[in-house]
Amino acid sequence: MKKLGEQWxxxxxxxxxxxxxxxxxxxELLRSKPDGYTLTTGSGITSLLNLLNNKxxxxxxxxxxxxxxxxxxxxxxxxxxxxPARNMAELIFHVKQNPGVTYGTPGPATPHHLAGVLLASMxxxxxxxxxxxxxxxxxxxxxxxxxxxAIVGLSTAIQFARSGQLKVLGVGSAKRSELAPEIPTLAEGxxxxxxxxxxxxxxxxxxxxxxxxxxxHAEVAKALQDPEVRTALTSAGLxxxxxxxxxxxxxxxxxxxxxxxxxxxxxxxxxx
Numbered sequence: 231m232k233k234l235g236e237q238w239x240x241x242x243x244x245x246x247x248x249x250x251x252x253x254x255x256x257x258e259l260l261r262s263k264p265d266g267y268t269l270t271t272g273s274g275i276t277s278l279l280n281l282l283n284n285k286x287x288x289x290x291x292x293x294x295x296x297x298x299x300x301x302x303x304x305x306x307x308x309x310x311x312x313x314p315a316r317n318m319a320e321l322i323f324h325v326k327q328n329p330g331v332t333y334g335t336p337g338p339a340t341p342h343h344l345a346g347v348l349l350a351s352m353x354x355x356x357x358x359x360x361x362x363x364x365x366x367x368x369x370x371x372x373x374x375x376x377x378x379x380a381i382v383g384l385s386t387a388i389q390f391a392r393s394g395q396l397k398v399l400g401v402g403s404a405k406r407s408e409l410a411p412e413i414p415t416l417a418e419g420x421x422x423x424x425x426x427x428x429x430x431x432x433x434x435x436x437x438x439x440x441x442x443x444x445x446x447h448a449e450v451a452k453a454l455q456d457p458e459v460r461t462a463l464t465s466a467g468l469x470x471x472x473x474x475x476x477x478x479x480x481x482x483x484x485x486x487x488x489x490x491x492x493x494x495x496x497x498x499x500x501x502x
Contacts, residue, residue, distance in 0.1 A: 385467020
């Protein structure tokens with residue numbers, strides 16, 4: 231946001247409004263004048279929020295406009311050292327011999343939870359989900375041997391993997407992460423076609439003029455080319471993303487087509 235402020239020649243004030251899967255922040259956004267001066271950060275599955283939370287006071291699919299992606303968040307499948315698997319192929323064999331193996335995530339209805347449901351479905355596995363309150367406790371339980379598996383952010387897991395405290399079995403995106411190219415994808419490990427990419431983006435309220443949305447997209451894309459911005463993102467475990475408006479809309483449509491039936495079939499809800 232600092233770089234955007236420099237490009238626009240005016241400061242940007244950041245207000246943290248966490249909670250309810252960003253619903254609190256979106257509610258504040260929708261109370262503002264739709265002129266493009268109020269933005270929020272969201273994710274690729276923003277338009278699916280009403281499926282994940284049926285108590286929202288707005289329709290995310292129609293009331294919010296997803297302007298431009300910011301950065302992807304590589305997620306990984308990790309295992310405790312007691313789990314008899316060094317890679318995804320060995321884990322598939324292990325779980326099929328021991329149905330119901332538990333995996334943790336930072337919480338129910340998170341992208342990590344969705345990734346786990348997709349993985350179980352595509353690999354033909356019976357996995358039991360446990361939603362934690364954040365990433366840290368899930369990782370600590372894996373290290374402590376209380377939880378066999380977890381799906382978490384790469385940036386958190388990699389430090390413990392490199393010190394030998396846990397194993398990273400694969401990254402969830404379609405391609406290997408630039409942040410740790412030595413880690414194979416889960417697709418390479420035997421779950422062909424698996425892709426549970428997850429990213430942050432910029433959103434505005436419905437009603438912001440198309441010309442303003444286009445300008446915002448261009449400004450975000452420009453900021454992402456700045457070396458300092460890219461370094462700051464990668465240092466935080468994020469991979470900068472820059473695509474055209476048309477490409478981004480196609481990506482969002484593909485995400486909705488992929489996740490909507492999974493959410494409905496498994497009745498995935500926040501807080502459940």
